[in-house]
Amino acid sequence: MADSARLTMTPEDFFVWQRDQDELDERVDGQPVPRHRMMTGASMQHDRATVNVIVSLGxxxxxxxxxxxTADIALRTSIRGLRRPDVMVECAPxxxxxxxxREPKLVVEVASPSTTTIDQTRKVEDSKRHPTLASILLVETLKPQALLYRRLGDGWDIETFEGLDAVIALPEIGATLSLAEIYDGLSFPPRRDLAGAG
Known part of the structure; x- marks a missing residue:
């Protein structure tokens, strides 16, 4: 009975319900879904990259x-959808x-191994629906790489940034993000040398 009641929750009812929960949920197809389903919390890599983005943009x-x-603020993606990006930039009073x-311009999702597929597929497509959103940035945590979706007219352009020297221009909010800033204090697992494997 509780599950069927949740299906009919309005976004306003969802926010009231969320106040009494121990963890953050998203609203997908009208149903509350744990934000990091099947995760035991964010890794140190994920947390550090997220904090670095917030500090730089702030x-x-x-x-x-x-x-x-932060993820405490939701992004309404449809009548039945609410997402919680790791970082969002809001440009409204x-x-x-x-x-x-109300007027988000940028969404940043920092990848975790268990959520990369969701972040790069459904969450990106859901986020694209918000009319004021100009850019969606996906940040890797296993290597210094970011993927930027930028709204161009009725479509979206995709650009890849690699290496700590790369700088991402975000003119829609009057800022930039360098990968050196995003990954400050992080280390990466060594790459496997496939040529030397035998």
């Missing part, structure tokens, strides 16, 4: 109408006691 955007948010972004 510093650059101070004094502007834009600000970074601050409204106290609200639980969702």
């Amino acid at each position: 510093t650059q955007l101070r004094g502007t109408s834009c600000r970074p948010t 601050l409204v106290p006691d609200t639980y969702e972004a």
